[in-house]
Amino acid sequence: MNILVAGATGKTGRQVLQYLMDQGHQPTALVRESSDTGDLPHGVNLRSGDLADLPSDVCDNMDVVIFAAGSGGNTGAEMTDRVDRDGAKKLVDIAGRSDVKRFVMLSSVGADQANPTGDLAHYLKAKHDADAHLKASGLTYAILRPVALTDDDRHQEVTLGDAVDKSATASRADVAHLLADAAINGCLDGQAVDMQSA
Template sequence: MRVVIAGGHGQIALLLEKRLADAGHDPVGLVRNPDHERDVHAAGATPVVLDLESSSVTDVTHVLQGADAVVFAAGAGPGSSAERKETVDRAGAALLADAASAAGVARYVMVSSMGTDKADPTSDDVFQVYLRAKAAADADLRGRSDLVWTIVRPGRLTDDAPTGRVTVGTSLPSGSIARADVSDVLLSVLESPAADRRQFDVVSGETPVRDAVASLISLG
């Protein structure tokens, strides 16, 4: 399976690239900075320099040719402006979806966030702008009938060692999860039809990742 990951130098993306490569898949990591190509290659992925903020649908479509799935793991990042939450977290996600449709890539996995549905609709606080941007990107993806989408909404991210065990649900209480466990969830989502057209929260828990993902088929 050829999987193109937007935000390919992010912490979760690098972990996912390694897991995909180890599982025999063909990961491709999109990066803005050419200096990041080495890290993506070391993770077992093919690096491609492409900036979603300055690329056209045609540019991205060309890169996605032959892919089986895309993962949106990009983000403006901590300390970025409210404007970049819109241009990366919302518009970048929509651009990737437009390109996936144009390239005939049916599978789209979104790395979102818990709490997007509780964003303050009027606040100028940058984090609230971020949550609104993610909520808009998620809503846009859910409305695309030509894409088989999955929206993964992790809790507070940590750099803890992976446990391999999580809790999933449509609306969970706040919690945390190791980035390494999120990458395992993403791999399982890509490999399992149980996650097709599902949106779910995920935090650390007691259920093995693959069993948790398999249980998504019972979610409404």
């Protein structure tokens, strides 16, 4: 499968790429011209594009899109809106016009709330709006909402859905594998699920 990965140079995105390649698929990393691609897996395809200003052909010839991008924890509200909300929505729109068969979204626990509160309210609102846009797009979708991310190794099992402890953690390795599996085999099609590492 031809799979476009947005956020490919991030900690989670790099692991998504590697897992897809290990499974025999051909991922393409969506990268800005200024991105450091030195840590990407050897042999991965590159496609130039900035989530703040995406070209209309960015999803051409792609079977699946994985959105694993994020503005980062140290950016302000404006960048959060540009990347996590507007960038995601724009990529969904382009995917819908490009015969993409499935769109897999990395979201966040708490993004199911239309009017979140607390320190992460703005971020969660941006994620909520992006998730809602994807659900309404007509695309086959999967939305993964992990709890707090860690750099731990992969676990043997993960917990999904209502049984998730919102105060638990999720390893990026587990998140990456589940995003890739959802992209490849549709195991989360039509779902928006919370997730933690077991």
